[in-house]
Amino acid sequence: MKQKYSIIIIPPEHNKPSRQIQFSIKIKKVILTGSAVFGVLFSGIFIHDIYQANYIKTYNQKIAYVDKLEMDLQAKDLEIARLNNKTAEINNNLSSIASLEKKITSILKINSQPSSETSRGSFSLQSVPTAQTLDQAGTLLDNHKQVIEDYYNASVQYEDRINCTPSFLPVDGPITSPFGYRRNPFGGYSSEFHMGVDIGCAYGTPVKATADGTVTFAGWDSDFGQKLVINHGYGIVTWYCHNSQLNVKVGDKVKKGQIICLSGNSGRSTGSHLHYTVYVNGQLVDPLTFTSNNNKEQ
Numbered sequence: 001m002k003q004k005y006s007i008i009i010i011p012p013e014h015n016k017p018s019r020q021i022q023f024s025i026k027i028k029k030v031i032l033t034g035s036a037v038f039g040v041l042f043s044g045i046f047i048h049d050i051y052q053a054n055y056i057k058t059y060n061q062k063i064a065y066v067d068k069l070e071m072d073l074q075a076k077d078l079e080i081a082r083l084n085n086k087t088a089e090i091n092n093n094l095s096s097i098a099s100l101e102k103k104i105t106s107i108l109k110i111n112s113q114p115s116s117e118t119s120r121g122s123f124s125l126q127s128v129p130t131a132q133t134l135d136q137a138g139t140l141l142d143n144h145k146q147v148i149e150d151y152y153n154a155s156v157q158y159e160d161r162i163n164c165t166p167s168f169l170p171v172d173g174p175i176t177s178p179f180g181y182r183r184n185p186f187g188g189y190s191s192e193f194h195m196g197v198d199i200g201c202a203y204g205t206p207v208k209a210t211a212d213g214t215v216t217f218a219g220w221d222s223d224f225g226q227k228l229v230i231n232h233g234y235g236i237v238t239w240y241c242h243n244s245q246l247n248v249k250v251g252d253k254v255k256k257g258q259i260i261c262l263s264g265n266s267g268r269s270t271g272s273h274l275h276y277t278v279y280v281n282g283q284l285v286d287p288l289t290f291t292s293n294n295n296k297e298q
């Protein structure tokens with residue numbers, strides 16, 4: 001007799017009869033085998049779904065990353081375009097600066113050596129790649145900085161030269177005796193060389209230094225009375241004579257326009273006035289050479 005298995009199904013309702021299903025060992029094996037196959041298939045599908053979900057998640061993350069890269073590239077393109085425009089602007093400015101440098105060099109007589117044409121900004125920065133362009137712009141600016149420093153130093157020297165050069169007369173007043181040969185003011189028909197100009201002014205008139213310099217003489221001179229001598233450098237020396245009072249002493253540094261003495265009538269003089277003499281490189285020069293049209297302090 002073949003062995004059989006039974007499954008008894010008892011309904012929840014008590015008034016209904018239970019049912020019994022019988023099946024053979026063969027059917028049992030079929031059921032178990034089917035269950036195993038179903039389990040393997042279900043597990044496979046489950047694992048596949050998990051894998052697919054992870055794949056989609058990774059794929060979406062990569063898409064988002066690519067989108068971000070694309071946006072970054074667009075931003076960088078805009079930045080590169082901006083840098084190119086800026087480079088062109090710098091190029092124009094450098095060309096303008098180079099042009100101005102040439103003019104200033106000519107005016108100030110500077111022997112600046114700003115190297116080759118390339119370093120003077122005469123090439124087009126737009127014709128080379130941006131990174132190289134910016135490197136060249138940096139080199140250009142370094143060269144221009146050196147040139148500007150040369151201009152500054154030249155300007156400082158120029159300003160010092162201006163400050164140390166007489167540019168007006170020490171007092172306001174009429175020229176009562178000019179530079180050069182003249183009849184002897186003390187009478188007779190003899191002539192003498194007048195080594196400066198006489199400027200008529202009231203006794204005690206404040207006398208101004210006509211340029212920056214250093215006092216090299218302050219004292220009595222038998223001809224010029226109370227006399228001041230100032231060395232201005234650059235070979236220029238000035239005298240202020242016949243004074244009634246000296247306000248500075250030897251070694252004092254004086255500035256252009258500074259009151260250095262009061263006029264008078266001391267020494268070999270026929271009346272109250274200021275005698276003013278200018279030497280350039282040891283040679284007497286007409287003081288009016290150094291004055292403006294109205295002889296006023298500038």
Ligand SMILES: [Zn+2]
Nearest residue numbers: 196197198275
């Ligand atoms: Zn004189």
